[in-house]
Amino acid sequence: MEVQIISKEILKPSSSTPQHRSTYKLSVLDQLAPPLYIPIILFYSPHCENFCKKSDRLKESFSRTLTHFYPFAGRVKDDFSIDCNDDGAAFIEARVSGYMSMVIEQADINEHQQLLPCSPYAKISKLSTDQVTLAVQVNYFNCGGMAISICIWHAVADGSALATFVKSWAAITRDPNNVLDEVIYDCTTLFPPQDLSSFSLHNFVKEEVLSEIVTKRFLFDGSKVAALRDEVGNGPSLVRPTRFIAVSSLILSAMMTVTRENEAGQQISAATIAVDLRRRLKPPVPEQSIGNIFQVAIANWPESESNALNYNSLAGKLDESIRKMNDEYIRKFHAGGGYFNFIKRASFSSWCKFPFYEADFGWGKPIRLSPALQLNRVAIFLDTADGEGIEAWISLSKEDMVMFEQHPGIFTHASFSPSI
Incomplete structure (x- = not known):
């Protein structure tokens, strides 16, 4: 696959942001966001509309959408705010040789990242005042397929907010008169910003570590997920787990087994969600x-108990950690300033039910998604197109991945391309 950039420009909102909205305040949850861009790639089947017409429609609707999401067209001012100065967002177009179907099927994270408008991993802990907070790349495959990739700086958006932007952009592309709901909500009263100068996330992503990580897509189709829910729910800790809990319990159990065998004396004793x-x-x-x-929920257990935890008991711990995240708990947690401790853990982020598959720009809904993100011991979940199954994009060290694939539960319930 070869990607050739054919145009690069900065697009500004179609209407100027009012003066009284010139500053977007960051909450403590924004401040604690990892220093990276959240990426998503949406793959679309070939459509008869010609390239120039598609390009013009996407650019015009992109500018219109930025008017509603004006912080995305701004620049990071400091640790506490975004300057909503309408400097604009990056819009890139590229030609891609090869067949899109092969790119989708092979699910090679390195190929997918070539379709992104920028690297997800910032080389610094925060953006400078001249770097965009949002970037888009529209990739036109020679076969007629198209992949739209979006990267948003994590401090201004989580996965849900990214999905809202994509869905809104698609809606305005289909109908320029589409009326969008208000998307700007001041969370600083709920989660006041803090002086976090002593709390460093500089080492959240180390490039030298990334080179040793393998990311693979594991597909759990609807029938396998249904069977797994029955299997995981067979016990006293949790009777009927959700799709997410069932698949997470299996993956967590496999990760724990791999860690015990590959890292002598080490145990995964927690999972974050x-x-x-x-x-x-x-x-x-x-x-x-x-x-x-969003808040990171932590399910943990004594290391001495790790060997005795089965799917059902792990599911119970994950479910309990999520259920306690109610209004009272969240407010008490932040009143005490109790953020989180980076212990030996596995991390799960579910993008299931986010409306990425609803992003119809006028040529049909996407046929496949890719998160194109690589973080060690992190599993990102996406719905399958039919909404019944789950795609788990899992990142592990090369050595761990080989063993992970051989875990009986993974081998039984998931479809994937084995490591050579």
Whole structure:
């Protein structure tokens, strides 16, 4: 696959941002967001509309959409705010040789990252004032297929906010008169910003570590997920796990086994789960709100118990950690300033039910998605196109990945391309 850039420009909002909205305040959840861009790639089947017409429509609707998401067209001002100065967002177009179907099927993270408008991994802990917070790349394959990739700086958006932007952009592309709901919500009263100068995330992503990590897609189709839910729910800890809990329990168990065997004396004694807070707060925050409105839930256990934990007991611990994330717990947690401790853990982020598959720009809904993100011991979950199954994009060291694939539960329930 060869990617050739054919145009690069900065697109500004179609209408100027009012003076009273010139500053977007960051909450403590925004401040704690990892220093990276969140990427997503949406793959679309060939469509008869010609290249020039598609390009013009996408650019015009992109500018219109930025008017509603004006912080995305701004620049990071400092640790506490975004300058909504309408400097614009990056819009790149590229020609791609080869067949899109092969790129989708092979699920090679390195190939997928070539379709992104920028590297997800910032070389610094925060953006400078001249770097874009949002970048898009529209990739036109020679076979007629198209992949739209978006990268958003994590401090201004979580996965849910990214999905809201993509869905809104698609809606305005289909109908320029489409009316969008308000997406700007001030979370600083709920989660006041803090002086976090002593709290460093500089080492969250190390490039020398990335070179040793392998990311693979594991597909759990709807029938396998249904069977897994029955298997995981067969016990006293949790009777009927969700799709997410069932698949997470299997993956976590496999990761724990691999760690025990490959890292002598080491045990995974915790798992973190990114939990969307929009519906959990009272009153609830509008679902379409931008920013980071999620909390990391932690399921943990004594290392001495690790060997005795089966799927059902792990499912119970994951479920319990999520269920306690109610309004009272969240407010007490932040009142005490109790962020989180980076212990030996596995991390899970579910993008299931985010409306990426609803992003119809006028030539049909996407046929496949890719998160194109590589973080060690992190599993990112996406819905399959039919909404029944789960795609788990899992990153592990090369040595761990070989053993992970051989775990009986993974081998039984997941489809994947084995390591050579």
